[in-house]
Amino acid sequence: MDPEIFFADLRTRHRRTLFDKIDELLRRAGIERCVRTGDLVAVKLHFGERGNASFLRPVFVRRVVDLIKELGAKPFLTDTNTLYRGSRTDAVSHLETAVLHGFSYATVGAPVVIAGGLRGNTGLKIPVSGKHFREASVAAEIVHADALVVLSHFKGHDVAGFGGAIKNLGMGCATREGKLAQHSDVSPKVKAKRCVACGECVKWCAHAAITVDEKARIHPDRCVGCGECILTCPTGAIQIRWTEGPLTMQEKMAEYALAALHGKQDRAVFLNFLTQISPACDCHGHNDAAIVPDVGLTAGRDPVAIDQASVDLVNACPGRENSALRCNHEPGGDKFRGVYPQIDWSVQLSHAERIGLGTRRYRLTRLDS
Numbered sequence: 227m228d229p230e231i232f233f234a235d236l237r238t239r240h241r242r243t244l245f246d247k248i249d250e251l252l253r254r255a256g257i258e259r260c261v262r263t264g265d266l267v268a269v270k271l272h273f274g275e276r277g278n279a280s281f282l283r284p285v286f287v288r289r290v291v292d293l294i295k296e297l298g299a300k301p302f303l304t305d306t307n308t309l310y311r312g313s314r315t316d317a318v319s320h321l322e323t324a325v326l327h328g329f330s331y332a333t334v335g336a337p338v339v340i341a342g343g344l345r346g347n348t349g350l351k352i353p354v355s356g357k358h359f360r361e362a363s364v365a366a367e368i369v370h371a372d373a374l375v376v377l378s379h380f381k382g383h384d385v386a387g388f389g390g391a392i393k394n395l396g397m398g399c400a401t402r403e404g405k406l407a408q409h410s411d412v413s414p415k416v417k418a419k420r421c422v423a424c425g426e427c428v429k430w431c432a433h434a435a436i437t438v439d440e441k442a443r444i445h446p447d448r449c450v451g452c453g454e455c456i457l458t459c460p461t462g463a464i465q466i467r468w469t470e471g472p473l474t475m476q477e478k479m480a481e482y483a484l485a486a487l488h489g490k491q492d493r494a495v496f497l498n499f500l501t502q503i504s505p506a507c508d509c510h511g512h513n514d515a516a517i518v519p520d521v522g523l524t525a526g527r528d529p530v531a532i533d534q535a536s537v538d539l540v541n542a543c544p545g546r547e548n549s550a551l552r553c554n555h556e557p558g559g560d561k562f563r564g565v566y567p568q569i570d571w572s573v574q575l576s577h578a579e580r581i582g583l584g585t586r587r588y589r590l591t592r593l594d595s
């Protein structure tokens with residue numbers, strides 16, 4: 227039977243708040259079967275890059291935390307450090323950003339643990355039977371958690387077309403090495419103008435792949451693509467070559483999502499927030515106007531089905547004028563193609579289905595308003 231995806235709109239009334247709906251969505255999706263007494267539960271979310279304001283609201287996350295505690299488990303909020311240099315590059319800046327955005331024990335009732343360690347290099351190699359990967363580097367805290375509750379802000383994405391549960395799992399649970407492997411198939415490059423020949427990158431490269439003469443040089447024959455040097459260069463001279471096109475990147479991301487769920491396909495539940503549907507990801511240091519009105523929330527146990535249902539619900543809406551949407555404003559028009567005409571977002575869904583991450587078919591059950 228096709229997986230059931232539950233949908234709640236945003237209408238509320240006395241004694242029927244959005245918090246109640248979050249609770250009901252997760253229970254009906256089966257959180258009680260995924261989370262057991264004493265479990266360490268990774269609540270995977272995105273704390274938002276500084277300057278961005280469309281990330282999930284901490285008060286909603288608090289409700290999820292409370293529910294997990296009611297089930298006798300131990301939740302922690304988590305995300306991995308970014309590949310690029312920004313306000314979530316290392317665990318210290320990432321924690322500071324999380325607190326600045328309202329995610330602290332005092333507000334959400336659970337500790338924040340940055341997955342992948344201080345510099346994003348603490349991971350485990352997980353076997354995956356994919357087209358691009360035989361193994362994937364997944365952050366240790368994700369692998370070691372007993373269960374996953376994946377909270378995703380559903381929105382557009384400039385490489386994947388849209389970002390939802392699959393992206394939150396695939397890119398969001400990868401170590402720096404794993405993120406680099408998804409974005410690029412070549413070693414990073416040195417921007418000579420920025421290099422001051424300090425030699426810091428040489429100390430951090432565990433594979434002796436960098437030499438410094440007048441400027442640093444990366445030797446591709448020795449580089450394993452761990453991404454360590456990108457973070458450690460004090461001048462930002464070492465840069466990612468964003469070589470992967472949108473289609474390959476989406477396929478790779480789906481394979482990483484499968485790896486992140488390894489051993490936990492029965493221990494994971496997904497909740498997508500179809501609100502403030504910005505054209506681009508919360509990794510950007512700003513958020514442009516929403517491309518459609520707020521839709522609601524979806525929940526389920528299948529990351530492919532929930533993303534397919536979420537895309538369909540967004541596309542069914544009328545597009546907003548005065549937004550990044552260039553065309554397809556009519557209900558039923560493809561909103562993500564309307565922002566990124568050249569990106570076929572369906573690739574992440576079809577590849578995910580092909581490799582056994584889930585199914586694009588679903589039954590939509592609407593909760594009472």
Ligand code: SF4
Nearest residue numbers: 421422424425427459
């Ligand atoms: S750390 Fe950066 S500035 Fe220093 S040698 Fe390496 S590339 Fe050049």
Ligand code: SF4
Nearest residue numbers: 431449450452453455
């Ligand atoms: S990506 Fe890793 S292996 Fe390659 S040069 Fe940088 S630190 Fe060395």
